[in-house]
Amino acid sequence: MFGFGYTGIIASMKKVGGASYGALTTAWITATGETDVTILGGLNTFETSISTIISKGKAVYPYAGGNATKHSYNFLNTALYQHTFFGGWTHNSNGAEPNGSNAYATTGINPSTISTLNNLSLHYYGRVNSASVSAMMGSFDGSNRCHLLPNANTVSYMGINESTAFGGSAITTNGLISSSRLLSTTGKAYKNGSLVYSDGSNSNVAPNLQLYVGALNVNNLPLYYTTVGSSFCAVFEGLTDAENTLLYNAIQSLQTTLARNV
Amino acid sequence: MKLTDITQSEWTTYVGLLTIEQKDLIVGQQYTTDSYFNPIQDLNDNWVISIEEMNYCTNVDYLWVKDLDLIIYEPKAVVNPF
Numbered sequence: 001m002f003g004f005g006y007t008g009i010i011a012s013m014k015k016v017g018g019a020s021y022g023a024l025t026t027a028w029i030t031a032t033g034e035t036d037v038t039i040l041g042g043l044n045t046f047e048t049s050i051s052t053i054i055s056k057g058k059a060v061y062p063y064a065g066g067n068a069t070k071h072s073y074n075f076l077n078t079a080l081y082q083h084t085f086f087g088g089w090t091h092n093s094n095g096a097e098p099n100g101s102n103a104y105a106t107t108g109i110n111p112s113t114i115s116t117l118n119n120l121s122l123h124y125y126g127r128v129n130s131a132s133v134s135a136m137m138g139s140f141d142g143s144n145r146c147h148l149l150p151n152a153n154t155v156s157y158m159g160i161n162e163s164t165a166f167g168g169s170a171i172t173t174n175g176l177i178s179s180s181r182l183l184s185t186t187g188k189a190y191k192n193g194s195l196v197y198s199d200g201s202n203s204n205v206a207p208n209l210q211l212y213v214g215a216l217n218v219n220n221l222p223l224y225y226t227t228v229g230s231s232f233c234a235v236f237e238g239l240t241d242a243e244n245t246l247l248y249n250a251i252q253s254l255q256t257t258l259a260r261n262v
Numbered sequence: 263m264k265l266t267d268i269t270q271s272e273w274t275t276y277v278g279l280l281t282i283e284q285k286d287l288i289v290g291q292q293y294t295t296d297s298y299f300n301p302i303q304d305l306n307d308n309w310v311i312s313i314e315e316m317n318y319c320t321n322v323d324y325l326w327v328k329d330l331d332l333i334i335y336e337p338k339a340v341v342n343p344f
Contacts, residue, residue, distance in 0.1 A: 068296040087300035088312030099274060099312050101335060102300045133342050149344070157344045165344055222300075223340060227274070 097229030098214035166199030193248025278330035
């Protein structure tokens, strides 16, 4: 997606303010004007840590920096899939917190075009546990869905490009919640990089609607708003169990560096 | 009741009440940099905005939202589609 491989990224590393940063972190500095060396060091380590799966990345929102502008950028490509925030968000050093009543963010990421049917994953690092029928992110056209609803009271609804959400027991929302599909016959749900359950729901059609964050995009209307604040959100191609663990470890290391790990 | 009468722990309890004309004025407008108003209708079809939008508003054209009357937020019922 970048037009160059990770070898090219390493080759384009630059020295900024006395420290050397990778290409993505350098581009982040250019886009956001970030000067906090703790944040930049954390992002740089994250960039290196995900090098083996970076080609599968579509968008990564680190929510580091404390305001809506910095939180709007996609770390993987600051010129693509920038958030627009609507309604009541609180932005601070912990990330972006929607109010659960009218807050959501657009992504421009359409599951029907961002990847192939059986090759997509969603990731949301929640700061608190909250049980309600609310969506961390996703879209739903009335028939087909792509979303994370991990703690709808007693059950979870995790869907990747299917008509019937695959689900299981509720998953507490504090930590990294992920849903991944690599097969037409199976969807998987993860908490903190570990498999929670695998469900035999078949893929059908990807919703032709952009993903919202903080709510579910239901035919271009935000519904099922969440109160769960986020310190990280991402969209990748489908990831294996091992790759989900790798991604979690990289994200958790970043959160620890920023002193906001849960 | 006004914004200055509540504490942050009460933010989720209240919303700012808009007239239809006020709603039309703020739709599509930024209340602060890169953050847009999102008026919604409550259970009684009142147009309202969140306390966050009121409190964090820095757009000089819409600072009047800080003076909106507050009402208790009663959300519309949402059908579980799952």
